[in-house]
Amino acid sequence: MATKPRIIVYILRRDVRLSDNPIFHHVSPVACKRDSKTELSHDSISNGKPDLNITHLLPIYVFPANSIEVSGFLSHEAQRSPYPEARSKVAGIWRTGPHRAKFLAEGAWNLKENLEQLGCGSGLEIRVGYINHVVEHILDWYNSDRDENGDTKVDIAGVWMTGEEGSEEKADERKTRAITEERGVTFKIWDDEKYFVDESDVPFDNISDLPNIYTQYRKSLEPLRKRPRRALPSPSRLPLLPSVIPPQQEPFEIPTTLAGIKDCLLAPLNQDPTFGLPAPPVWPAGTQSAHPYSGGETYALQRLSHLISSGAMSSYKATRNGLLGLDFSTKLSAYLAQGHITARQIHWAMFEFEEGRGGGEGLTGYGTGKENDGTYAVRFELVWRDYMRLCSRKFGSKMFHSNGIGVVCRPDNIDNGGKDLARSHYEQQPSRKRWKYLHKSGAGGDDPAKNREMFNRFGSGRTGIGLIDASNREIFLTGYTSNRARQNVASFLTAHIGIDWRVGAEWYEFLLTDYDVSSNWGNWQYIAGVGNDPRDGRKFNPVKQALDYDRQGEYIKAWVPELRNVRLTKSMGPNKEEIDENRLMGLYQAWRLERWERDSLGLSGLDWVEHPLTKIEFSVGRGGSRANVNVKGRGRGNWRGQGSTRGRGFRRLGEEEKANRGDFPSQ
Ligand SMILES: Cc1cc2nc3c(=O)[nH]c(=O)nc-3n(C[C@H](O)[C@H](O)[C@H](O)COP(=O)(O)OP(=O)(O)OC[C@H]3O[C@@H](n4cnc5c(N)ncnc54)[C@H](O)[C@@H]3O)c2cc1C
Numbered sequence: 001m002a003t004k005p006r007i008i009v010y011i012l013r014r015d016v017r018l019s020d021n022p023i024f025h026h027v028s029p030v031a032c033k034r035d036s037k038t039e040l041s042h043d044s045i046s047n048g049k050p051d052l053n054i055t056h057l058l059p060i061y062v063f064p065a066n067s068i069e070v071s072g073f074l075s076h077e078a079q080r081s082p083y084p085e086a087r088s089k090v091a092g093i094w095r096t097g098p099h100r101a102k103f104l105a106e107g108a109w110n111l112k113e114n115l116e117q118l119g120c121g122s123g124l125e126i127r128v129g130y131i132n133h134v135v136e137h138i139l140d141w142y143n144s145d146r147d148e149n150g151d152t153k154v155d156i157a158g159v160w161m162t163g164e165e166g167s168e169e170k171a172d173e174r175k176t177r178a179i180t181e182e183r184g185v186t187f188k189i190w191d192d193e194k195y196f197v198d199e200s201d202v203p204f205d206n207i208s209d210l211p212n213i214y215t216q217y218r219k220s221l222e223p224l225r226k227r228p229r230r231a232l233p234s235p236s237r238l239p240l241l242p243s244v245i246p247p248q249q250e251p252f253e254i255p256t257t258l259a260g261i262k263d264c265l266l267a268p269l270n271q272d273p274t275f276g277l278p279a280p281p282v283w284p285a286g287t288q289s290a291h292p293y294s295g296g297e298t299y300a301l302q303r304l305s306h307l308i309s310s311g312a313m314s315s316y317k318a319t320r321n322g323l324l325g326l327d328f329s330t331k332l333s334a335y336l337a338q339g340h341i342t343a344r345q346i347h348w349a350m351f352e353f354e355e356g357r358g359g360g361e362g363l364t365g366y367g368t369g370k371e372n373d374g375t376y377a378v379r380f381e382l383v384w385r386d387y388m389r390l391c392s393r394k395f396g397s398k399m400f401h402s403n404g405i406g407v408v409c410r411p412d413n414i415d416n417g418g419k420d421l422a423r424s425h426y427e428q429q430p431s432r433k434r435w436k437y438l439h440k441s442g443a444g445g446d447d448p449a450k451n452r453e454m455f456n457r458f459g460s461g462r463t464g465i466g467l468i469d470a471s472n473r474e475i476f477l478t479g480y481t482s483n484r485a486r487q488n489v490a491s492f493l494t495a496h497i498g499i500d501w502r503v504g505a506e507w508y509e510f511l512l513t514d515y516d517v518s519s520n521w522g523n524w525q526y527i528a529g530v531g532n533d534p535r536d537g538r539k540f541n542p543v544k545q546a547l548d549y550d551r552q553g554e555y556i557k558a559w560v561p562e563l564r565n566v567r568l569t570k571s572m573g574p575n576k577e578e579i580d581e582n583r584l585m586g587l588y589q590a591w592r593l594e595r596w597e598r599d600s601l602g603l604s605g606l607d608w609v610e611h612p613l614t615k616i617e618f619s620v621g622r623g624g625s626r627a628n629v630n631v632k633g634r635g636r637g638n639w640r641g642q643g644s645t646r647g648r649g650f651r652r653l654g655e656e657e658k659a660n661r662g663d664f665p666s667q
Helices: 022-037 098-117 131-144 167-182 214-219 258-270 297-310 333-337 343-354 373-400 423-427 448-460 466-478 483-496 501-511 517-528 542-549 554-559 581-588 595-600 655-661
Strands: 006-012 056-064 125-129 155-162 187-190 569-571 577-579
Touching: 006 131, 022 155, 056 098, 056 131, 098 258, 098 297, 125 131, 131 155, 131 167, 155 167, 167 187, 167 373, 214 373, 297 333, 297 343, 343 373, 373 517, 448 466, 466 483, 466 501, 466 542, 466 554, 466 581, 483 501, 483 517, 483 542, 501 517, 542 581, 554 581, 577 581
Parallel strands: 006 056, 006 155, 056 125, 155 187
Antiparallel strands: 569 577
16 A cells, blocks of 8 residues: 655755755655656655655745735735735835846746656646745645545655745744644755855854954865865656645735746836836847846856856956956856855866866866866855855844944954844944935935935936946846946945945845845945945945946946947047047046037936036046046055956955955955
């Protein structure tokens, strides 16, 4: 007689992949053993692992209603969602915008297809709601499904999910554990080994011992190439899906196609496609997205393979400050953020290349047995990602406070890891900086309506500062903008116009395809000067930065089409034109164009041209040579152009420099 089905409910979060997935890997022996006996049998096989006394695996991907709006899944128009709108706390912005919503749906769908294609009866269910509600419904539904003797038809052997950082994610875990254990079912949180350094290999026992400065952390791990553990193989078989699966709880309904799911996710967002902006950006003719990628493990692995075999990984150090194009950086962040790929898979792909195996034969760096500048730099950034995540763990909800975690990095607190700052005390602390808020007057007595207007112009890409506007239009339209641009944008919002950094972080959370709670909130506060930057914040000069990184003005012209006809060259003789740095100044800040030129280009009367949110002091000398570049009021000492547009500030720093600069990810 077949045993009663014993099911593991596996809730997927940011582990949406088959390969290097600890849970799929763990349960795959069940399927193998079972297959060797009789295909599709219900025999319970533990394979020597006590928690593997199971017959079925029910993988469920949940769109969590707290962070993504799910009212589009209501089965009838007349119904109302039981959940409040998924909007941010500070500025009331949607938590998840259209770019990430699509990417998430694609990722889940891709996994569903990959599981089904194993041909072993596996698959994936998709649900919406709070995770604890989804689990509660499933457990209660199975509990109420009984045979004629009153026995449940199935046993739930456990509810498993992978752990995440972030206070909200931790709260989801606690609530899910509570409702599961209340029902007498085992609950287990797994470490999702999607980081560069495995959970069990971090070089400290207690999270309070995490250094407050990245450099110290990174140094404790060098040589980075030796750190990652092996990635787990992709299982070829998995346990069956249960033959009976509880439906989505009302009032929601899950469509049976990817297009249907995307429609449901986008419907509430599409009710106001301006997202509150009076003049939202429109796609400029002829401009290509730097991030045209679909979500899903299949596409993540394809991208990784392309990066290796094209040589883009090896040239990363030289190109990573780029602004335009597909391959100047890896564009793996969204895949990493959603767990469509893991950091150690990236490491091992580079390792194979370095060892002369797999794609990339004949390219520089192939088979040398050691890392090259590019592969080292990628590992360096992946460790930044790990570090940000560990900061989330260390500082918990302080990551979201207007003071950020910075208070614990002040010299008087630096050694105690913040342990002496009780949370309630911390939360009552007045803001250390004089932010402008959108909902109330700040310490400077400013007008919140004006601040809102400023923020709207910022979000629309109409500040009047070319680099900032190009990036903000790009991110609004594509869900991506480069790291270099992000740094400038974050610095502009916080240091130049003084708006509460959390509003910027929420705006990015809404727009970014690659949104990751730790990387986003950690980077924003780092730049705002309230994070763990030993230099206490940095003010980027976006004109100087444009001169460094957009020397031909291509990026600004791509995303701010109103400026495409600004002439940037001067004549150097018959048929010889050369970029004129003085003319670039008019592209970088259009108010600097002569009146006649503004008139002739149709720029007169545009708010961002006539009345920029701020005017940046910067000029170039007559000769136009680099030596003649001056930052007014700061002197030439601040100039650090490296010569080429692709010039990369990234380099291994001297000891003294490092101590002063704190190993900023992209300096
Ligand atoms: C204000 C601000 C907000 C940011 N928000 C996010 C976010 O929500 N999600 C996110 O993944 N990254 C974020 N970053 C970091 C960085 O900008 C992106 O990871 C990077 O631009 C993504 O493009 P890429 O994959 O081509 O990166 P690459 O340059 O190819 O880097 C390789 C990988 O390293 C990691 N990485 C690189 N730089 C950083 C960094 N500074 N911090 C943490 N990890 C890094 C990413 O996983 C990235 O995919 C933010 C940076 C800033 C300044």
